Amino acid sequence: MAQGTAQGPLEILREIERSCMTHARELPQQAELAEEWSGIGFRLGDVRLLAPLGEVVEVLTYPGLSRIPRTRSWVRGIANVRGNLLPVMDLRGYLEGRATTMTRTTRVLVVNHNGVFSGLVVDEVFGLRHFLNEEQVPEPPVQDGAIAEYLRHGFRRKDEHWGVFSMHSLAESPQFLQAAI
Numbered sequence: 001m002a003q004g005t006a007q008g009p010l011e012i013l014r015e016i017e018r019s020c021m022t023h024a025r026e027l028p029q030q031a032e033l034a035e036e037w038s039g040i041g042f043r044l045g046d047v048r049l050l051a052p053l054g055e056v057v058e059v060l061t062y063p064g065l066s067r068i069p070r071t072r073s074w075v076r077g078i079a080n081v082r083g084n085l086l087p088v089m090d091l092r093g094y095l096e097g098r099a100t101t102m103t104r105t106t107r108v109l110v111v112n113h114n115g116v117f118s119g120l121v122v123d124e125v126f127g128l129r130h131f132l133n134e135e136q137v138p139e140p141p142v143q144d145g146a147i148a149e150y151l152r153h154g155f156r157r158k159d160e161h162w163g164v165f166s167m168h169s170l171a172e173s174p175q176f177l178q179a180a181i
Contacts (some may be wrong), residue, residue: 007178035133037155039164041126042109044092044100047142048153051109054165056180058110059125062102063088073099075179076121079108084108087118087179094176095146109167116171128161132153140164148175 021160039050040059049151050180065077065088074093079086088108092100100106100121108119140163151169170176 020166036130038130042122043124043131044122049165050162051165051167056109056113059157060108062106070181071179086119091120091122112169113168113171
């Protein structure tokens with residue numbers, strides 16, 4: 001700009017734009033994000049498992065229960081959770097025939113699928129776990145026993161092997177639905 005030359009607002013804005021374009025740097029390249037699989041990590045005995053994120057609606061501390069007469073040994077009872085009656089089942093008791101030992105880490109995973117609303121007692125919940133797709137392995141950590149029926153595949157990270165447990169398959173299982181004696 002020459003001294004003594006009056007510029008209007010439009011010319012000033014054009015000059016600022018030219019200056020910005022001259023001195024602008026390129027935007028950094030966006031790194032391609034690796035796809036992740038997410039689930040709720042939990043433990044049954046010594047087995048580390050994952051429930052797909054959309055298959056668990058809530059994680060509860062062990063609630064107060066009322067016993068339900070004439071039910072299988074793995075039916076722990078019924079809980080009142082915020083005004084809703086929640087049947088609570090011992091997942092290890094159902095799968096292995098051994099009751100879960102109650103500890104301070106014992107939790108209840110709540111499943112709501114196709115009209116089956118139920119809480120599943122597990123030894124421990126590790127919270128949300130994320131795995132890269134390349135960490136997926138076809139073999140689950142357990143190949144036999146009743147638990148294997150509900151395992152789809154696994155994820156391996158360093159020395160940890162996690163099995164993906166299908167809560168929906170469990171909720172659709174005729175044996176699981178036969179809780180009454």
